[in-house]
Amino acid sequence: MLPWPIRDPLLARRAALAQGGDAAAMRSLYRELHPEVARFVGRRIRSSADAEDLVSRVFFTLVERLTDFDPRRGSVRAWVLRIARNAVIDHVRARRPHLDVDALGDLLPGDGDPLRDLLERERLGDLAARVAELPPEIREMLALRHGDGLRHREIAELLGLSEAAVKQRMSRALRALRAQLQLEPAKGAADAIA
Amino acid sequence: MLSPEDPRAGLRRLFHRHEPIVGPPPADLEDRLLAQHRRRYPVQARGRGFAALLGAHRFAAAGAAVALVAGACQLPAEYERSFGVRFACTAERAAYTADSVPDLADQLAAAIGAESISLRVHDAGGPTIAVRIDAWGPVEDPEAALSAIRGATPALRDATCAAEPLAGTVHGTLGGRLGYALLDLDIDRKDAAITRAELLEQLRAQGFTGTAEIEVEEQPGQRRVKIRLEQP
Numbered sequence: 497m498l499p500w501p502i503r504d505p506l507l508a509r510r511a512a513l514a515q516g517g518d519a520a521a522m523r524s525l526y527r528e529l530h531p532e533v534a535r536f537v538g539r540r541i542r543s544s545a546d547a548e549d550l551v552s553r554v555f556f557t558l559v560e561r562l563t564d565f566d567p568r569r570g571s572v573r574a575w576v577l578r579i580a581r582n583a584v585i586d587h588v589r590a591r592r593p594h595l596d597v598d599a600l601g602d603l604l605p606g607d608g609d610p611l612r613d614l615l616e617r618e619r620l621g622d623l624a625a626r627v628a629e630l631p632p633e634i635r636e637m638l639a640l641r642h643g644d645g646l647r648h649r650e651i652a653e654l655l656g657l658s659e660a661a662v663k664q665r666m667s668r669a670l671r672a673l674r675a676q677l678q679l680e681p682a683k684g685a686a687d688a689i690a
Numbered sequence: 691m692l693s694p695e696d697p698r699a700g701l702r703r704l705f706h707r708h709e710p711i712v713g714p715p716p717a718d719l720e721d722r723l724l725a726q727h728r729r730r731y732p733v734q735a736r737g738r739g740f741a742a743l744l745g746a747h748r749f750a751a752a753g754a755a756v757a758l759v760a761g762a763c764q765l766p767a768e769y770e771r772s773f774g775v776r777f778a779c780t781a782e783r784a785a786y787t788a789d790s791v792p793d794l795a796d797q798l799a800a801a802i803g804a805e806s807i808s809l810r811v812h813d814a815g816g817p818t819i820a821v822r823i824d825a826w827g828p829v830e831d832p833e834a835a836l837s838a839i840r841g842a843t844p845a846l847r848d849a850t851c852a853a854e855p856l857a858g859t860v861h862g863t864l865g866g867r868l869g870y871a872l873l874d875l876d877i878d879r880k881d882a883a884i885t886r887a888e889l890l891e892q893l894r895a896q897g898f899t900g901t902a903e904i905e906v907e908e909q910p911g912q913r914r915v916k917i918r919l920e921q922p
Contacts, residue, residue, distance in 0.1 A: 505800055517731040519724055519891055526723055530715035538710025547710065552719055559726050623700045642698065643705030673697045 507572035511565050525572070526555060532573065533580050536644055540584050550587055554580045574653035577646070581654060619677075626676050634669045637662060724891065774826040774856040777836060780818050781849035794843055798823055801835070801842035821846065824856055 507528060513521035534551050541547040557579050565575050627635060633655075640646045640654065648666070652659040795809050808824040825835065832853040840847050890902060907914040 514727065515731065517728075519727060522724060522727045523720060526720055527715050531712050534712040535710055538712065539705070539708060542708070544710070552722075555719065555723050556726060559723055559730060562727075562731070620700060620703060623697060624704055627701070627704065638701055639705050642701040670697060677697055 504571045504573070505567075508565075508567040511562065511567070511572050515562050515565070522559070525558075529558075529573070529576055530555070533576060536577055536580050537584060539639075539643055541587065546587065550580070550583050554583050557583070570653035571650060574646070574650040577644070577650070578654045622677060623673070626673055630669060634665060637666050638669065641666060774824060775832045775835065776854050776856050777821075777823040777825070777832075777839060777851050778854070779821040779823070779846055779849040779851040781821055781846055783813065783817055783819050785845040785848070794821075794845060797843045798825075798839060801838040821849065826856070 507525065510518075510521040510525045510528075514525055530551070533554050534547070537547045537550045537554070538544070541550060554576065558576055561579070565572065569575075627638065630638070637651055637655070640651045641648075646654070648662050649659050651657075652662045655662070794811075795807065798809065799807050807826070808822075810822040810824075812820040812822070814820075823839070836851055836853055839851070840849070890904060903916075903918040905914075905916040907916070
């Protein structure tokens, strides 16, 4: 797979061709973006049937709004993930369950060393509890960065913020997390790993 | 091991705990999307292809039918085809250092957006250097690509550049020649079902609205593609 700095202009060119009716370009866009969109949605929606339905909806919206895409305003990836994010938000609002980002209590599979596993789980549970206490917009930024692997610029495009603001808020959040983790475990962490 | 000093590794594990299993893009969704795409963005008339062929020859009177049989597709044939664009530039030597070639390649790849790029810099020690950029793949507008190159690569901002098509004679097969000349398709190497599906899609994408019957027959040493079009 090409690195994003090269993929961005390629995808933008395919989007431009697809806007002109090029079916092959549209097919390439779909095949290239589907895994990214499916992972983005799947990380946030547990039900695979619902996730599949949402992914379809995202791509139909993409086709309908293809002419809205403007490469001067950002990358194709950020644009399509914004569509996906809105679809997820609409879905969650309609059904009112919690976003998976909030479900932070599961255990990780261990690597065979019981003591090491226990320490890892404790630390992860502690981190999970700390993250759960952060404001939702910061949690979402962290999920987009560390879960979806988006660049700061793409997170900014997706959330409608400046890149500098995203960098500043995330840096502040990481500093705060680091400081908290070096102190005693968060309240509730023991429950989270129990 | 998670480190309290750097929570980023922990965050990555945290947000990847429920990593979904993602399969290949579903083909049925692709079909539905392409159908919707065809309806929303009909293809404008193109200079070549079956729509132009039908329009030019007026085969398509009511109820008329045209049958094209591309038999013996594996027969050797030669044909010209375009592969991309070559940009030949002459730049001031002062604007270039040998160390800057990787950066130059990155800047060009981002600026042109071609499928792949070959870059050759010839430095004979004189006041100028020659830079040859071969952009492989479809480049929609060479002049716009040249502007993008100048904008993205400081070493070529004031260079004298000329664009010329990268074209050549293909020593291929009759199937390849027909596929390229008429349908932008390589009909030699794919299996029959894919060939049939792609032919149908291309015909629709080029504005053909009639009915099409496509038969692909595999025979030892040759492939027979029979296309029957009816335009109401």
